[in-house]
Amino acid sequence: MTGSTTAELIPFIVYFGGVILLVLTMLGLSFVLGQRRTNKATNTPYESGVVAVGTSQIRLSVEFYLIAIIFVIFDLETVFIFAWAIAFFELGWQGYFAILVFIAMLGVALVYAWRCGTLEWGVKTRVGLEAKDN
Amino acid sequence: MNLAAMQGLLPLLVLGLGAAVLMLQISIRRQLGWSYAITVATLLLGAAAMEPAMQVAPLQVTPLLRVDNLGLFFGSLFCLSGAVTAVISRDYLRSREGENEEYFLLLLLSTLGAVILAYSTHVAALLLGLELLSVALYALIAYPERGTLPLEAAIKYLVLSGAASATLLFGFALIYAALGSLEYAEIAVQISAGRAATSPALILMGAAMVFAGLGFKLSVVPFHMWTPDVYEGAPAPISGFLAGVSKGAVFIAVLRWFLESGFFQYSSLLAGITLLSIASILVGNLLALLQTNVKRILAYSSIAHLGYLLIVLVAAGVSPEPGLAVEAGGYYVVAYVITTLAAFSLLGLISRQSGDREYDQLSDLAGLFWKQPGLAALFTVALLSLAGIPLTAGFIGKFYLISAGVDAALWGLLAALVIGSAIGIFYYLRIIYTMTTVGEQANPGTTADMLVGSRLVVYLLIFAMLYLGIVPEPLMGYLRTIL
Numbered sequence: 001m002t003g004s005t006t007a008e009l010i011p012f013i014v015y016f017g018g019v020i021l022l023v024l025t026m027l028g029l030s031f032v033l034g035q036r037r038t039n040k041a042t043n044t045p046y047e048s049g050v051v052a053v054g055t056s057q058i059r060l061s062v063e064f065y066l067i068a069i070i071f072v073i074f075d076l077e078t079v080f081i082f083a084w085a086i087a088f089f090e091l092g093w094q095g096y097f098a099i100l101v102f103i104a105m106l107g108v109a110l111v112y113a114w115r116c117g118t119l120e121w122g123v124k125t126r127v128g129l130e131a132k133d134n
Numbered sequence: 135m136n137l138a139a140m141q142g143l144l145p146l147l148v149l150g151l152g153a154a155v156l157m158l159q160i161s162i163r164r165q166l167g168w169s170y171a172i173t174v175a176t177l178l179l180g181a182a183a184m185e186p187a188m189q190v191a192p193l194q195v196t197p198l199l200r201v202d203n204l205g206l207f208f209g210s211l212f213c214l215s216g217a218v219t220a221v222i223s224r225d226y227l228r229s230r231e232g233e234n235e236e237y238f239l240l241l242l243l244s245t246l247g248a249v250i251l252a253y254s255t256h257v258a259a260l261l262l263g264l265e266l267l268s269v270a271l272y273a274l275i276a277y278p279e280r281g282t283l284p285l286e287a288a289i290k291y292l293v294l295s296g297a298a299s300a301t302l303l304f305g306f307a308l309i310y311a312a313l314g315s316l317e318y319a320e321i322a323v324q325i326s327a328g329r330a331a332t333s334p335a336l337i338l339m340g341a342a343m344v345f346a347g348l349g350f351k352l353s354v355v356p357f358h359m360w361t362p363d364v365y366e367g368a369p370a371p372i373s374g375f376l377a378g379v380s381k382g383a384v385f386i387a388v389l390r391w392f393l394e395s396g397f398f399q400y401s402s403l404l405a406g407i408t409l410l411s412i413a414s415i416l417v418g419n420l421l422a423l424l425q426t427n428v429k430r431i432l433a434y435s436s437i438a439h440l441g442y443l444l445i446v447l448v449a450a451g452v453s454p455e456p457g458l459a460v461e462a463g464g465y466y467v468v469a470y471v472i473t474t475l476a477a478f479s480l481l482g483l484i485s486r487q488s489g490d491r492e493y494d495q496l497s498d499l500a501g502l503f504w505k506q507p508g509l510a511a512l513f514t515v516a517l518l519s520l521a522g523i524p525l526t527a528g529f530i531g532k533f534y535l536i537s538a539g540v541d542a543a544l545w546g547l548l549a550a551l552v553i554g555s556a557i558g559i560f561y562y563l564r565i566i567y568t569m570t571t572v573g574e575q576a577n578p579g580t581t582a583d584m585l586v587g588s589r590l591v592v593y594l595l596i597f598a599m600l601y602l603g604i605v606p607e608p609l610m611g612y613l614r615t616i617l
């Protein structure tokens with residue numbers, strides 16, 4: 001086993017060495033050959049010649065993320081429904097009931113998201129919170 | 135999917151349906167009592183559903199899952215452990231403001247993931263179970279939002295867990311590249327057919343990466359760094375769930391993967407596991423000596439215990455008759471899960487999230503024996519069981535491990551086990567000693583009353599640990615028939 005293992009490992013080792021060598025060459029050459037300047041504009045970010053305005057740390061409303069994640073989830077679920085739809089006749093009743101369960105679960109998730117106020121913008125009116133008695 | 139398959143998958147169906155019902159309940163009317171009742175009922179029904187499922191076992195349902203006695207037995211263990219966690223959490227969350235219903239939903243989903251792990255005979259099922267288990271746990275760890283500690287713990291677990299999953303996937307991809315299969319049984323066929331001989335390096339690298347990824351979940355040294363921080367930050371019942379159910383389920387999945395895909399024939403892999411095991415035992419026990427936080431002590435002790443458990447894998451690989459090793463592993467997992475749950479339950483019950491921190495410092499436990507004798511008795515039995523003192527479940531588990539190790543002649547591992555246990559006794563007994571000191575300061579949180587459910591669970595856990603230690607024969611006999 002050892003003989004063939006070593007033979008098999010050689011391409012890996014060569015490749016690994018090649019990667020290291022390439023990175024070292026690129027960094028080393030630019031370090032040795034590159035020119036160094038300390039002008040006023042050297043350390044400002046290059047934005048196609050336009051002077052950058054403002055900060056990049058803007059606060060975004062958390063609702064963007066909620067809507068985005070809900071979109072991604074439901075968007076992905078349609079992939080499975082498409083996969084079922086193109087094989088509708090081959091899958092028969094068994095596939096039909098399987099996708100029925102799947103869509104029912106999606107429905108439950110949608111009801112949950114809706115009732116928790118995920119789909120609302122601004123002030124949330126979460127259902128049931130006032131009815132809490134614990 | 136025919137009726138027999140449905141019957142075999144009944145536990146999974148019950149848990150899934152329970153989660154859907156719980157979601158509907160939350161969206162119709164938010165009420166913690168109902169959420170709690172639905173969760174506990176679902177988990178108990180899931181455990182009970184193993185009985186009808188056993189009538190059709192063994193049965194392969196799709197290439198992904200297999201219904202057999204091993205999976206069903208541990209599936210029911212995880213369901214019951216989930217129920218215990220839910221009961222303790224109810225007490226723990228009693229004084230917490232805000233929405234607590236989703237806590238139980240996440241707990242239910244996490245348990246479902248653990249049960250899927252116990253069923254899995256395919257890489258895809260292993261990953262599905264693992265992700266379901268961990269994704270729910272990320273949210274559960276950060277649930278208390280009390281200070282920065284839980285957030286830090288959740289982020290740590292999320293990032294490292296993602297890296298571990300990536301390593302795991304890459305390892306499976308390498309094995310797939312070499313053998314062309316993701317099914318355990320099929321991998322074993324390919325290996326014994328000699329197809330592995332054409333590319334042993336790929337397979338060994340793949341297996342090593344898979345072990346690194348799963349070793350993270352099992353928190354064996356050197357993949358253990360996250361454990362103390364995460365256990366300290368997470369709510370105490372969830373730390374117990376993480377240490378007990380999550381690790382137990384991953385270990386069962388590893389055992390299946392290892393035995394059913396025939397990887398135990400690679401002696402270099404066994405040597406690697408031996409090193410991991412010795413390192414975990416020594417590092418876990420030595421670092422536990424330095425801690426003053428009880429949760430961190432328990433975290434390091436769980437690292438050491440997983441090191442003990444790895445002996446099972448080596449023994450199963452080395453000895454010609456792996457039955458005894460697997461049996462020992464099964465018994466040890468049962469004893470370990472129950473004991474860990476009991477130890478963290480105590481912390482959950484005395485902390486109860488009233489203040490801005492949990493009462494998990496060693497000094498918080500001072501004089502607990504005189505204030506809360508029942509809880510102190512629970513903790514004492516749990517610690518003695520972790521230390522492996524006779525008449526507790528941990529002793530029989532360790533005894534079993536040693537006999538499996540002797541059977542396979544693993545003297546190095548056994549020496550590490552003996553040294554580790556000897557060190558362990560010191561810090562376990564230190565906690566017990568602290569509890570018996572007459573505490574001058576009365577910790578306000580540690581004297582409150584418990585709900586009836588928690589009281590019941592405390593007595594049940596004490597009973598289970600002592601019963602398994604005094605009368606181990608029924609469980610041993612049962613494990614012998616199913617493995």
